[in-house]
Amino acid sequence: DGGITQSPKYLFRKEGQNVTLSCEQNLNHDAMYWYRQDPGQGLRLIYYSQIVNDFQKGDIAEGYSVSREKKESFPLTVTSAQKNPTAFYLCASSIIQTNTEAFFGQGTRLTVV
Amino acid sequence: AQKITQTQPGMFVQEKEAVTLDCTYDTSDPSYGLFWYKQPSSGEMIFLIYQGSYDQQNATEGRYSLNFQKARKSANLVISASQLGDSAMYFCAMRDVYGNNRLAFGKGNQVVVIP
Numbered sequence: 716d717g718g719i720t721q722s723p724k725y726l727f728r729k730e731g732q733n734v735t736l737s738c739e740q741n742l743n744h745d746a747m748y749w750y751r752q753d754p755g756q757g758l759r760l761i762y763y764s765q766i767v768n769d770f771q772k773g774d775i776a777e778g779y780s781v782s783r784e785k786k787e788s789f790p791l792t793v794t795s796a797q798k799n800p801t802a803f804y805l806c807a808s809s810i811i812q813t814n815t816e817a818f819f820g821q822g823t824r825l826t827v828v
Numbered sequence: 829a830q831k832i833t834q835t836q837p838g839m840f841v842q843e844k845e846a847v848t849l850d851c852t853y854d855t856s857d858p859s860y861g862l863f864w865y866k867q868p869s870s871g872e873m874i875f876l877i878y879q880g881s882y883d884q885q886n887a888t889e890g891r892y893s894l895n896f897q898k899a900r901k902s903a904n905l906v907i908s909a910s911q912l913g914d915s916a917m918y919f920c921a922m923r924d925v926y927g928n929n930r931l932a933f934g935k936g937n938q939v940v941v942i943p
Contacts, residue, residue: 748931757834757919757935771928803871809931813861813923814880817931819873 717742721806721820728793728800728827736791736823738806744818746811747789751775752803752822761804764789765811793825801827831855832920832934840940841910848895849905849937851920860924862903864894867917867936876918879903910941 719740728734740747746765750758760773764783778797783789789808793800803824809817831854841847853862864876879887879894887894895904907914920934 746929750933755935758933760930760932763930765929771930773930805871805873807873807931811929813859813925813929814878815861816863816875816878818875822871824871 719806719808719818719820721804721823723823724821726823726825728825730827731795733792733794734800734825736793736804736806736825738789738791738820739787740789740808740818741787742808742818743786744808744810745786746809746817747783748807748809748817749773749779749781749789749791750805750807752805758805761791800825832922832932834920834934834937836937838938838940840942841914843910843912843941843943845910846906846908847910847914847939849907849918849920849939851903851905851934853901853903853920853922855901855922855924855926857924857926860922862894862896863921863923863931864892864903864905865919865921865933866914867919868913869916873919877905907939910939912941912943915939915941 722737748763749761762781764770780792806820807817833852860881862879866874877889893906917936919936923931
């Protein structure tokens with residue numbers, strides 16, 4: 716089955732620790748995205764990548780880092796510099812065209828304890 | 829910069845009634861795409877419908893239709909014959925070339941369908 720997979724579904728982190736969220740797709744999409752969702756805030760773009768070994772900051776990139784070493788994979792690291800990391804994180808992928816929708820993973824709910 | 833605005837408060841709608849969800853957008857790009865997604869309580873994002881900026885007719889997809897008013901930069905979603913399973917958050921989104929084809933979202937509309 717083609718799709719996009721995020722893991723883990725739930726993640727707990729102690730303050731001051733870095734944590735990496737996984738996102739893998741087998742749709743052969745060039746573009747991949749990371750969004751953060753907080754209640755009442757909608758989806759805010761953290762980082763996106765349109766080609767391997769290249770990525771751009773979104774609207775709220777501070778405290779996050781990404782890599783795109785393979786077309787299929789776009790992991791997101793939440794660093795200790797992120798002041799309020801508790802949120803729902805969604806990964807998406809798409810073809811790079813204005814008329815194509817993005818496909819989403821199931822999301823990772825990160826809680827800092 | 830892209831901007832998507834969804835300002836309606838949470839809505840209650842009677843089962844079998846129609847509901848309209850408002851979305852306005854802002855872009856200077858003549859070529860863009862507008863999307864609506866549904867997010868049930870499980871958190872998954874479900875693509876519903878697409879409207880292209882050059883499309884002459886309003887998009888329809890089953891019980892979903894899009895009321896596209898280009899001059900007003902408005903792309904309202906209409907859900908006809910609401911069902912209990914339509915209870916969810918609904919997000920309007922846009923991508924355009926000027927925005928590097930990134931997908932930008934509004935803050936969403938909460939819909940609760942009551943029997």
